[in-house]
Amino acid sequence: MSDNPVQAEQDMIEDGMHNYTSEEHWVKPEDPLLLERLEWFKDQKLGLMMHWGPYSQLGLVESWALSDADGDWSRDGVDWEVDSTELKRQYFDLNKTFNPIRFQPELWADLAQANGFKYLNFTTKHHDGFCMWDTQTTDYRITGRDCPFHTHKYADITKNVFNAFRARGLGISAYFSKADWHTPYYWTPGMKHGNATSRGPSYDPKEYPWLWEQFVQFTHEQILELMTNYGRIDVLWLDAGWVNDYRDQNIRLGEVVDKARQLQPWLLSADRTVGGPYENLITPEQTLPDHAIHVPWESCITLGTSFSFRYEDKYKSVRKLVHLLVEVVAKGGNLALNVGPQPDGRLSETAIERIQGLGAWLNVYGEAIYGTRLCAPYFEDRTFLVQKSGIIYVFRLYGEGETVPHEVHLPLSSGFTAVDLVGGAEGLAFRSTESGITVTLPEEEARGAAPIAHVFRVV
Template sequence: MMKRISTLLFIACLSCSAIAQQTSRAVMDGFMDKRFGMFIHWGPVALRGEEIGWSRDKQISKADYDQLYKEFNPVLFNADEWVKTAKDAGMKYLTITARHHDGFCLWPSAFTEYDIAATPYKKDIVGALAKACKKAGIRFCIYYSVLDWYHPEYPIHSAHDQTPDPKSDINKYIVFMKAQLKELLTNYDPYMLWFDGGWEKPWTNEMGKDMYAYLKSIKPDVIINNRLGKEIAAVENKKIDAAAMVGDYDTPEQVVGRMNMNMPWESCFTICRQWAWKPNDKMKSLKECLFILEKTAGGNGNLLFNVGPMPDGRIEARQVARLKEMGDWLQKNGSAIYGTWGGPFSPTDQYAATRNGNKIFIHVLKTDTTQLSLPVIEGRKINKAFVLGTQQAVTYSQQEGKINLTLTPATLNYVIVLEMDGDVMKAPVI
């Protein structure tokens, strides 16, 4: 049963329709410099090993799914260990599904009883992670779904039946959303809010704009993704109109986003196949993980890389180990990822490129390559070419409009530094 919201709060929430100031360029530049973050999809559904939200009313009946919270007791959850896993992986921010499409809240909310306080565990997951992130120097971020198939006032009650409920009232639901989001902003001070679910028909672009303005009135510098609105690249990797976007950056899903030097974007990927934990789910190899990270950075985007913790609160040891391998690679090659821009060469399946100052970093993605040919950068010449981390010299020539590199086959992705005779940050993407 939902807790009541006062009439005064109802009026205050509905009256917030001011035009919001977009997040500043400096704040967004700081976000994009981080390049690599941890996504965490977790909730009572881990008890069944099925997908969060989407399995409700399909693999798991609504009646069963909606009662799982009564069994949810992750006694081995340790926020510091989760954050250490992120930090050891080289991740700079962490985003937790505080509330997914199923409506369950991982924090003790004053506005619903369908939350962590009603479980046998009872402790505040969101609060523990916020505290652990602050202690470790990791930016704390919150995922919150626009839709809620559990809430009686949200018109759609199942992903698999889009018939609107005539008894529901979307305006009352928006009041509830605003109350919860104010609660999250006030209590946990997130760096970024990651919305999802705005594609369903009951939610309109105008509602998204109003919500964006409302959140900015509470915390002007909070970063907000673009899923409050309808203009998103999503799984189709659509080319979108940045001017029509509601939010600060685009969110391609399970695909590396398009090269874009003007609009910030962040691709989200799963380390396995499912977002939530699944027993024996196939995990990506280290080469696959690095390919995604490097190609994303080469396109000038961030990577939000997802893990799904187990029902007892632990992240699987094999996932922790894979992330640590990524972190070890970043210990050696991080200067080619963090604080760089994509380009000046568009990424391919053979290589990606990032840049900083007078250096171009060539990420060799196809490690059996022995020859690589790149376009020349107009007005610039190579002074030096070497492998990042080992300083091993790389043979090169620059003639007839081409840069030719002679490579040594390797077992794992590596980075070649092209030290140019001047700054390359203004060079157009080729």
């Protein structure tokens, strides 16, 4: 790594804007319990991610329009006449109209459990600082008196969501933004930038250490509230990677994570794009690595085009979702599939339909997904490999309308005794070749429309 801390940080990052920490900078935990929990995490394969807050009312990207420095891309959906100052005022006032009275957490949890999701990653607080739990640190919260939802029986949204998913056996990952653009401890009016805003604090923490210390204590208190009052949490998923000691924004994360682990010793932490001992999981965003990664990782990818709810969004097809999941798993990771709930608390009918389509596929082929591990050569063209308990599973993916071949090449060495189709015929004919084995498909498999994939079980 470079002697320059900012350059060192850049050296750790891969894949540009949607970046993630490189595998070589992953630090293996020493605690046996955390190592055990990482194996649990690697077994899960599919999580449901949910970005939700007052911003869903606008159908814009979450939080980012508040940052003037990011306005060139984050305000492309702002189609009403408004200047930057007024836009920020309007955005921060969205809590006064957020009233998702059709929110039914049990329906969300039922949908996830029935369709193969194994854990939830829920946004307890995004960069805008609005808290989706009953925090005592700020009135800018879902249970605050300014928010009309505060009298509802489900007012503490985070508690009700976590309880519903946990009751159905799903793990809990708590998304938490380390940056907070609402608190005056981070964006302080009248500082050096005037009214201009960027993703970092409005002051230099080195020049105002007492103010920065208030922000550190504020952040610690919020994290410990979640760790104390909201049941078992499996992963603390920390966003806003620019809040770290490389950028002189040291919130003493190790201190608060260690306190959290006194309460919940099994807690994994994902300090995104920062590296070091508190980034137990590497988290690519809206992208897949081009190679297999041999340490725990999770790619967060949207079901539509946006993490937050977008009106008339374009959702990925079931075929695309299955292909994404297969590629992620074959490269050693988990897929956190993001769905943005509507302002009223429901999921869109199209989102539900696609989730159910993915679940129907997993109901047949899930044995080749859950609990699997990497298997060299990992992938070749549209063929992907995984292994579990002495069995190798090979996926052959097909595009819409593709002609299914009579024979399929599998990039495996010889020495196998049987090849079956998961969910189909067993004891398929196969022969060894110089580059693997060639399997003959049953005649009925080569007729009609191409399936999403053929899944072979090789022993």
